[in-house]
Amino acid sequence: MTGDTEQGAPAIRPQASTVAGEVPLCVDLDGTLARTDLLHEAAVRYIKQSPFALFHLLIWLLHGKAYLKQRLAERVVLRGDLLPYRADLVEFLRDERARGREIHLVTASPQAWADMVAAHLGLFDGATGSGTENYKGRRKASLLVERHGEGGYDYIGDHAADFPIWLTARTAHFAGRRGRIHSARVKGATVGQHFDVGERSRLRGLVKAARPHQWSKNLLLFVSITAAHQLFDFAALGRVVLAFVSFSLMASATYMINDMLDLDTDRAHPRKSRRPFASGAVGIADGIVAIALLSGIAIGIAVVLGAPFVVSLGVYVATTLAYSFRLKRAALVDVITLAGLYTLRIVAGTIAAAIPISSWLLAFAMFCFITLAIAKRCAELTGTQVSLDNKIAGRGYYGADIEVLAGMGSASTFCASLVLCIYTTQPYVATRYASPEILWLLCPILIYLLSRILILARRGHMDDDPIVFCVKDKITLKLVGISALVLVAAAYIHLPLKLIADV
Incomplete structure (x- = not known):
């Protein structure tokens, strides 16, 4: 897997051959594949090193979210083997991979974390993370349309920020309880599967x-x-x-x-x-x-x-x-x-x-x-x-x-x-x-x-x-x-x- 280009745009990975009639499957990471946000976890780990690290986070955030993520990626090591993955979603990806389908991990998390998760799971033909640009919402949608064309990919997400991506995807898949709510509001896209809809409410948690x-x-x-x-x-x-x-x-x-x-x-x-x-x-x-x-x-x-x-x-x-x-x-x-x-x-x-x-x-x-x-x-x-x-x-x-x-x-x-x-x-x-x-x-x-x-x-x-x-x-x-x-x-x-x- 290669990283971002010097200009911060994600490198285009060579596409693998896929099953006839199938479009590539693109998967979000934070809140979707993993039931957590890696940015928040990294921030907590950085603060654990020293409570005064909070001031570093505030200063980095003033330079933008992408800058904050890159600085944290340089200083915090996350373990891909310990992240709380959605078991049914991982199993679905394994089945699709076994069928020969092309699967991409596309996340707003830094490239280093995307590569770490991809290396641990071994399910993806490519992994794209944020560089100098924060690939979330419309930016991620533009990236995927540029790569695969409008309606030329399926997408699995969980958050309201994924609406622009779902609307340009052929099939919109959803993860978690929030995904169930968002699926009812997506217009103009074919609604696919829901993963881990039985997770407990946040209040009970x-x-x-x-x-x-x-x-x-x-x-x-x-x-x-x-x-x-x-x-x-x-x-x-x-x-x-x-x-x-x-x-x-x-x-x-x-x-x-x-x-x-x-x-x-x-x-x-x-x-x-x-x-x-x-x-x-x-x-x-x-x-x-x-x-x-x-x-x-x-x-x-x-x-x-x-x-x-x-x-x-x-x-x-x-x-x-x-x-x-x-x-x-x-x-x-x-x-x-x-x-x-x-x-x-x-x-x-x-x-x-x-x-x-x-x-x-x-x-x-x-x-x-x-x-x-x-x-x-x-x-x-x-x-x-x-x-x-x-x-x-x-x-x-x-x-x-x-x-x-x-x-x-x-x-x-x-x-x-x-x-x-x-x-x-x-x-x-x-x-x-x-x-x-x-x-x-x-x-x-x-x-x-x-x-x-x-x-x-x-x-x-x-x-x-x-x-x-x-x-x-x-x-x-x-x-x-x-x-x-x-x-x-x-x-x-x-x-x-x-x-x-x-x-």
């Missing part, structure tokens, strides 16, 4: 990308007000509810950012490849709009709760973004960061409720969350089945590290239990509980609960975030219920004998 099931982690904001026995202070409870909404919406925005930054890693993962951005069910442009909306509402609620809570939300966002950009690839640092993010939720709930924070609670929570963060990494190492001397994609761990991590998780579990034991002996605990000795029953429950999570992660039986898993796991919920009964008993049942002597 955005809801899935927001991961509302992960909001259960933000129930940690209620820990402080519960531990302080102030759940019936409805003013404070109302503020914590608002804090929960703010954190949940902001968490959804950060999940979307994280998924956009992890496209290649997710696509290489057997389960994460089904995520909306990785699979192409949701476009990056739609995701950016959703991120702006969710974060805007979250910040507005935070402002109502006051400056200290705004600071806590800001620390959460900054830490989460640092984790997404860099820290998640640093072994052990990622575990400590995750545990810190969990603990920060407890701190934020304390700030929202305007109650003093307990150092005992923070120490207990940090050790518990380190165990859960380690379980998350063990689950990923087990799920990807990497060999002992290979590194998990996008992480800083090798397969051999899983045993060390499991040992650290067990140690952290017993540290959390030790903190709980020492807490029950503190003098001021006796002012809150009628029989603080009963709280000792929580220690074996805690050890069993956290150790079981580590074992399940090691076995590969945990395919979700550990806290989300706990919220949905029946055994965990039963143990939490028993723990609640223990707390109530310690608060209201007075034992006639003092079981533990003061030292």
Whole structure:
């Protein structure tokens, strides 16, 4: 395959012989052959290299879209083997190719990306991409008419920008749900096949990308007000509810950012490849709009709760973004960061409720969350089945590290239990509980609960975030219920004998 001429016009590829009576089949790439826009993916990857790269993109865009694409093509490497192709369309192209039909990839993406996709699929007689001209809409239509004549080719597209091309084609084929809508508006062209019309709506994809099931982690904001026995202070409870909404919406925005930054890693993962951005069910442009909306509402609620809570939300966002950009690839640092993010939720709930924070609670929570963060990494190492001397994609761990991590998780579990034991002996605990000795029953429950999570992660039986898993796991919920009964008993049942002597 040859590239563009020096003047920026695409080189004319020699046409292969085609089936008698058939015209060449021309296929669009962005949104059609692949359920994604390569320009948007490249921009996100470039920003991932450095957040300040955003200013480069703005400057390049001032020189025109074609210039922006060329600069990104020079700096960003895309992988053709990981793009989310439309399976039925690829199969159709294979069948047409087997029949001897001439097939061309014609895209507004840069020539380098067009060649990359063509080389990976091996289905095209030629690939044409943008050079100094952005071959989209009327420009692409003029190019195809110049090459094949009006009505001398069939075209497969998905976007309203493809209207001029469909109108000059012999047969107009369509891809995706938007293609179904556009096909009803095309006049004067023969309507052909529709590909991948069963793809989910963007709204459903955005809801899935927001991961509302992960909001259960933000129930940690209620820990402080519960531990302080102030759940019936409805003013404070109302503020914590608002804090929960703010954190949940902001968490959804950060999940979307994280998924956009992890496209290649997710696509290489057997389960994460089904995520909306990785699979192409949701476009990056739609995701950016959703991120702006969710974060805007979250910040507005935070402002109502006051400056200290705004600071806590800001620390959460900054830490989460640092984790997404860099820290998640640093072994052990990622575990400590995750545990810190969990603990920060407890701190934020304390700030929202305007109650003093307990150092005992923070120490207990940090050790518990380190165990859960380690379980998350063990689950990923087990799920990807990497060999002992290979590194998990996008992480800083090798397969051999899983045993060390499991040992650290067990140690952290017993540290959390030790903190709980020492807490029950503190003098001021006796002012809150009628029989603080009963709280000792929580220690074996805690050890069993956290150790079981580590074992399940090691076995590969945990395919979700550990806290989300706990919220949905029946055994965990039963143990939490028993723990609640223990707390109530310690608060209201007075034992006639003092079981533990003061030292």
